[in-house]
Amino acid sequence: MVLTLVIAPLLFVALAGVLQLGALRVAVARVRAAADLATLVAVNDQDDAELAKSGSLRLSADAADVARQYFARELELSSSLLDGGADAIAAAADIAAYLSAPAYDTRTGARYERPTVRIAAQVPVRTPVFGALVLRPVTTVEVLSVSSPR
Amino acid sequence: MTKSLRGDRGLATLETTFAITILVPLLFSILEFGSALERWLAQDAAAVQAARYAGELGGDAPELHRFVGDELRAAGIDPDGVRVEVAPSRVGWREPVRVSLSSAYPISIPFLFSTTVPLRSSAISRGEVNR
Numbered sequence: 001m002v003l004t005l006v007i008a009p010l011l012f013v014a015l016a017g018v019l020q021l022g023a024l025r026v027a028v029a030r031v032r033a034a035a036d037l038a039t040l041v042a043v044n045d046q047d048d049a050e051l052a053k054s055g056s057l058r059l060s061a062d063a064a065d066v067a068r069q070y071f072a073r074e075l076e077l078s079s080s081l082l083d084g085g086a087d088a089i090a091a092a093a094d095i096a097a098y099l100s101a102p103a104y105d106t107r108t109g110a111r112y113e114r115p116t117v118r119i120a121a122q123v124p125v126r127t128p129v130f131g132a133l134v135l136r137p138v139t140t141v142e143v144l145s146v147s148s149p150r
Numbered sequence: 151m152t153k154s155l156r157g158d159r160g161l162a163t164l165e166t167t168f169a170i171t172i173l174v175p176l177l178f179s180i181l182e183f184g185s186a187l188e189r190w191l192a193q194d195a196a197a198v199q200a201a202r203y204a205g206e207l208g209g210d211a212p213e214l215h216r217f218v219g220d221e222l223r224a225a226g227i228d229p230d231g232v233r234v235e236v237a238p239s240r241v242g243w244r245e246p247v248r249v250s251l252s253s254a255y256p257i258s259i260p261f262l263f264s265t266t267v268p269l270r271s272s273a274i275s276r277g278e279v280n281r
Contacts, residue, residue: 004165004168004169004172008172008173011172011173011176015176018180018183019183019187022183022184022187023187025187025191026187026191026194029191029194029195030194033194033195033273036198037201037202037273037274037275040202041205041275041276044276044278045276070246070274070276073246073274074273074274077272077273077274
């Protein structure tokens with residue numbers, strides 16, 4: 001009886017931790033998908049005039065703005081999981097568009113052989129159960145997404 | 151001696167009953183909620199792929215519903231229990247299109263409760279059809 005009473009609270013804490021960890025995994029997957037979709041949407045937007053003139057792929061001049069706009073839209077769909085506004089998180093993200101190739105990414109050191117859009121962001125996710133367990137109530141998810149057309 | 155043994159046996163039965171009524175719901179909670187989270191992740195992934203495809207198709211189309219059905223089946227989810235919404239149903243070049251998948255996942259915890267948890271997944275893409 002005593003053993004059960006001692007172990008039960010520990011198991012409840014373990015259950016709460018497991019559920020929070022699961023919810024965090026869902027949040028991380030959503031944030032990654034948000035960044036991936038935003039970069040994909042941005043690279044799909046080609047400079048039509050350049051394509052018609054030279055036949056080479058070149059990103060539209062507003063590719064970085066489009067990526068930021070769609071990153072905010074995708075994050076807005078998961079706003080209940082985030083600690084902060086989707087617009088503010090997207091505004092703070094480091095988004096770079098390399099309109100023509102080859103190009104070097106000063107942040108990652110990568111060399112891109114095709115026009116590329118890259119998003120690097122830190123997204124704060126609410127983890128209230130971790131907070132109640134004397135851990136961090138907000139977990140920052142680092143996301144890096146890179147897309148190029150082919 | 152006999153009295154003492156009978157008393158011990160009674161205590162052990164009481165202890166086991168107490169342990170089962172606490173431990174079984176806990177164990178089932180971990181299994182059921184874990185399974186619900188796994189399904190939510192799979193549904194989210196299907197929503198992202200569906201949004202990309204809806205952008206390529208320029209909105210809602212029978213091919214999209216077939217695609218979503220295949221994606222869900224591949225993830226072990228019955229497509230009949232998932233509602234698919236595409237808004238707006240027809241988009242042009244550079245217009246945003248949103249795909250939402252919603253379903254209800256039944257959760258049953260012995261000795262506590264049985265309920266259904268709503269799972270909603272949405273993703274936005276951009277129309278790629280120049281009409």
